Amino acid sequence: MVCPPTGRTHVGSLISGHSISLNLGEVLRGDRIMTSDYELVMGNDTECQFLCNRIVDRYGLKRARELIDSGYVAEWIVDNLPGATSFVTIDKSRKYYAAGFKLGHKDYSATGKPRYFINNHVTIVIRWRMAPGRDGERGGKVIVGFEVYPKSIGADYWMYEECPEDLRNVEEGMELYLGPTNSTTEGKSVDSVLSYSPPRDEEDMNDGATLTIPYSYSVYYREETNVEWANRWDLYFVNEEGSSKIHWLAIFNSVFIAGFLTAAVGLIVARTIKGDMKAFSKDGGMEEGKLKLKLKRPRNGTRSPRTGEKESSGLLDQSVDADNDADISSDEELLEDLTGWKLLHGDVFRSPQYGGLLAPLIGSGMQLVFMTSGLLLLSCLGVLNPSWRGGFVSVGFGLFIFAGVFSGYFSGRVYKTFGGEDWRKNTLMTAILFPGLLFATVFILNLFVWAQASSTAIPFSTLIALNFLWLFIQLPLVYAGSWYGYVRTGSWSHPTKTNQIARQIPQQSWYIKGIQSVLISGTIPFAVIFIELLFVFKSLWQDKSGYYYVFGFLAVVFVITIITVVEVTIVTTYLQLCGENYQWWWQSFFIGGGSAIWIFLYCTWYYFVNLHIHGFISGILFFSYSFLACLVYGLLTGTVGFLAAYAFVRRIYG
Structure with missing residues (x-):
């Protein structure tokens, strides 16, 4: 429908019809720039x-x-x-x-x-x-x-x-x-x-x-x-400037929810947990997974007299027996007080099932934490701005590749903590699992775009270059980080020793079971970010400018969201331990990333209510990329939740 290029030469030796060289971010976002007539x-x-x-x-x-x-x-x-x-x-x-x-x-x-x-x-x-x-x-x-x-x-x-x-x-x-x-x-x-x-x-x-x-x-x-x-x-x-009042409303909403959670966590730590720990350590404690109680005299109160002592009898014997009975009664009361989370000292650090899968996920999550934090920081400082076309995507990809060191380090330490022995296998899984899933999904979706003859399709040469960066740059970085985390640093130490025989887990309340707990806990972080998400969706899909530029507001909401995820995970983990359920490893990970489910449902609602996208391929692309975005978010917040719960458990049992 437009005029084809004639190949004429412009001022500055620019020839119409020639493509302009693009950076990686411009290619990935679908830009194809050509000199016109x-x-x-x-x-x-x-x-x-x-x-x-x-x-x-x-x-x-x-x-x-x-x-x-x-x-x-x-x-x-x-x-x-x-x-x-x-x-x-x-x-x-x-x-x-x-x-x-x-x-x-x-x-x-x-x-x-x-x-x-x-x-x-x-x-x-x-x-x-x-x-x-x-x-x-x-x-x-x-x-x-x-x-x-x-x-x-x-x-x-x-x-x-x-x-x-x-x-x-x-x-x-x-x-x-x-x-x-x-x-x-x-x-x-x-x-x-x-x-x-x-x-x-x-x-x-x-x-x-x-x-x-x-x-x-x-x-x-x-x-x-x-x-x-x-x-x-x-x-x-x-x-965007005209809507700053709504952005401030979003921040106020986030601060209010986070403040309420902070008060709840402070109440649990200051009253419940701190009181239990004082009462528990007054007459005993935890050492090598066993209760350490005061030594008490035998019930009959008799012993051989020492040199210079005489055998006593009568009222004195009765007094000693009374003291011994009081000591035994105190021991029994102490044992009766050991309920809820205090009974799990010998099982709370038991390695989880499928720990070989959880460790690579934690490593990839830390990789995303580093990448996201770096992008937000550079955007707030003005380094990344719209005048640098494709800069946000290019720098983000570079940070993701470089953060392979952190991915390998945390994956190796967590894997060693779980008792894993084949760290090279864990390294390979860390480097391939999540990046491989992203690459495979983008490649399959790109086939649909190729079939539509769209200019937004990623060129095959670019896919080869991405594959090269993944296998020949990120993989060695993950290997180096994993070697340092597994071999040089080693595992995290636990304050208690794990029993050989696992305790039987009693019947759990409905609100701390599996998917119910994840969905209920996920509503709180989602309530923190849903207003700002509306602006992100509008900028990406509906805004005439096509740019999202209020990264200062986004950074504040991101920090509050992370704080909220930490507090929600701590509260949920504490309730789970009080229910004498020591299988908190995977649960804390899912609790931290639970709001990703609500975000995907939010994307679905936004698609049918606000967007007017026609065509099967367009719908597939929207939901596929929305799922990938929610997966990235869930992996990031799930990792934060896991590490917060782990630090909390080590603290209360230490």
């Missing part, structure tokens, strides 16, 4: 420049109507600044940009039938100002705005390859319509073309009819002194 020379206005005539058949018109119906936009870039459609706020006090511009628009005739018009003329407005510093003193200029105003101009306004005389007084647009005859619409008036409109399914798609669409453009340069070059992206985010 539009000629822009700083300071030279162009009233109207004819570009080309595009001849389109019925198949092309049908495809164009589908794109307009789906709301597709064209994206141009000048000086790394996206071409934008300009808007103003309701009170007309501020202007803001939306990246891209519409391909066309849809209208309805007097009979109620839809009419589709293509935007075949664009007016480009380049806003500039003098460059700061010495460059400006030498006459240098910088671009601070790139606005595109599309327009549809009917075929009757064109004379051969010349622009219309008056672009402002064009009344009829270029309609994407062909009549039922085999003739073209060139030279016909709009009224004659619309004289007959058969249903689309009755048209002969192979009758050879074509429609010629002329394309042109205008360019204007305007000086802009109110926008600094360093702040030229602010116009793309004026909507």
Whole structure:
């Protein structure tokens, strides 16, 4: 539907039709940038420049109507600044940009039938100002705005390859319509073309009819002194600034929930656990998995007299017996007090089932913790910003690869703590399990995108490069970290010794069983982040700008979410131990990541209520990538929950 590149050479030796080299992030996000035939020379206005005539058949018109119906936009870039459609706020006090511009628009005739018009003329407005510093003193200029105003101009306004005389007084647009005859619409008036409109399914798609669409453009340069070059992206985010009150509401909601949980955890630690530990250590304690009680005299109270002592009798003997009876009664009361979590000292550190699977998951979770923390920190510092196209994805991938060291270290230590012996096998599983799942899923989904001939498909060469980075860079880093964690550092020490025979676990309450406990506990972290999630979804799927830029708010909510996950996991683990259930390892991991289930359900709700995505492939891609995002989140928070529960258990039994 647009003009093919002619291969002409622009100023600066740029050749139209040549692809621009992209970084890894740009390729993964689906960017495909190519030099166009539009000629822009700083300071030279162009009233109207004819570009080309595009001849389109019925198949092309049908495809164009589908794109307009789906709301597709064209994206141009000048000086790394996206071409934008300009808007103003309701009170007309501020202007803001939306990246891209519409391909066309849809209208309805007097009979109620839809009419589709293509935007075949664009007016480009380049806003500039003098460059700061010495460059400006030498006459240098910088671009601070790139606005595109599309327009549809009917075929009757064109004379051969010349622009219309008056672009402002064009009344009829270029309609994407062909009549039922085999003739073209060139030279016909709009009224004659619309004289007959058969249903689309009755048209002969192979009758050879074509429609010629002329394309042109205008360019204007305007000086802009109110926008600094360093702040030229602010116009793309004026909507985010206007919604700051809701962001603050999200933070207030998060702080309130986290504060309530903090009070609950403080109450448990200060009163319940601390009181139990004092009472428990007053007359005994835990040493090597056994109760250590005070030595008491035999019940009969008799012993051989020492040198210089006389055998006593009578009231003195009765007094000694009474003291001994009191001691025995005290022992029995102490044993009766050993209930709930105090009875699990010999089983609480028993290695879990499938510990060889849990250890690699914990390692991958720490890898994600490091990557996410680094991305948020760099974004808050302004290092990662929209002017660096693809920078967020590129840096995130680099941090993920480098964090393989942390993945191997934590996986090796946890594996050694569980009593594992084949650390090389654990290293291989850590390096392959989660990254392999991501790579396989993306590869399979990419096949669907390839089948649709979409430009967002990841090139095969890029997949080979990703595979190389995974196997030849991350795998050695995971091996080095695992060797240091397993061989050099070793396992974490436990304060009590594990009994040879495991205790029988009594019947558990319904709210601390399996999936019920995970779902109930997951609602609290989800309540902390769901308001900010709404802005993330809107930025990714619905916002005109297409960017999420309020990373300061996101970082605060992330920290509060981590605190909430830690506190929820501690409370749930304590309740589980009070129920004399020592199988807390996997449970704490699932409790920490339980909110990922609610986030996926939230994605499902958002898909059906707010999005208008059509097509089976599009739905598959949405839910698959949403599942991967929730999996990443669940693995990260699950790891945080596991480590918090482990530190808590070691503390109360230490």
